[in-house]
Amino acid sequence: MIQDIQYIKTKANLIRHLFIEDMEKHLLTFDQKVKQHGISVEWVENEDDLSTVIQDCFEKQSYNRICFDSSIIPSDFKEKNQRFKTISIEEVLSSSDNIENLVVEANFGIVEDGSIILLNKSTKSCFNKVENLHIILKINNLVIKKSDLELLLYLYQYENNSYQFPTDVKIITAPLPKVSSKPTYLDNQSYEVNPIKTYLYLYDGGISKILENPILRESLFCINCGRCQQVCPVYKQTQLFSPIYLVTNNCFEENQRTMQLFKNTTLCGNCNDVCPVLIPLTDLMLTEMQIIKNKHSREKNIDLFKFYSKRSKMNKINNRFFKYFFVKKHFKNNKRLLNYIQQQKLPFFNIENLQSKTKNE
């Protein structure tokens, strides 16, 4: 049992750093290795590209059933194509019929041997019913060596200060075999086995844009464990924003969601404390705010200063009377968050309190 978790986190941070700093070179190596295994590889820039490459795989002119077991679903997929029918994960799991297309999102890729790692995929039991398996892998979710992955998986499964490996890990190193239900011989002993057509999509989705920024680049270390979201008071109350979502999805964009989060974040720093790969999320948010605010007037920069000082002020206010007016002023636009903060009897930035609440809910 490794005791010093901070040491492991530092090592994980270094592993991510080494990959991200030389990402292009590693991606090219990975691409070659995967192709050597007989899996088609496509580089896709955004949802539109993804939609197009998936549709190119449709063999029939009509009635291609497709199931998305992925958070990345091209929003205009339906409107653009009438040749398919989407079916839910539940339908796929309960049906004995074959389906034409299944889209899953991989968690990691290993550069050294070109393997693709899927964690906790409910549809994995259906792979034998699928004609075309489409695997999406975000381009920052690779590790250089197998041993790197072991360490990250150890950190990935974090629960109440104890760490363990995920139990549901599927490793794909070649197209999976599809066993035909029809026996090839009369004695029923042999069955026809064909490889499932397997496509890997290396998905950019704005990642290369983040990579260009030497500071925000650290957000690409993320291994999608979800811990920052679990301890985020804003997410708990709004169910809308998580710290890593802010940093990675709204980068440089002054859209409504970004501005809402900037208004609501308490900059409490809980996310920094739990991140297994030591991403300084609060600092990244502030940097991102600064980039956006710098595009604007001096007046807007004064707003930024207010954001900076919000956390330190809140930590210092012990007087309930002042606290009441302070939070009212800063969070008046979000009633749920305002009520939540006002009801806190213990110090607001108390991560243990927040974690035990999460556990009990």
Ligand code: SF4
């Ligand atoms: S940023 Fe959040 S989701 Fe990503 S590794 Fe850190 S805690 Fe996990």
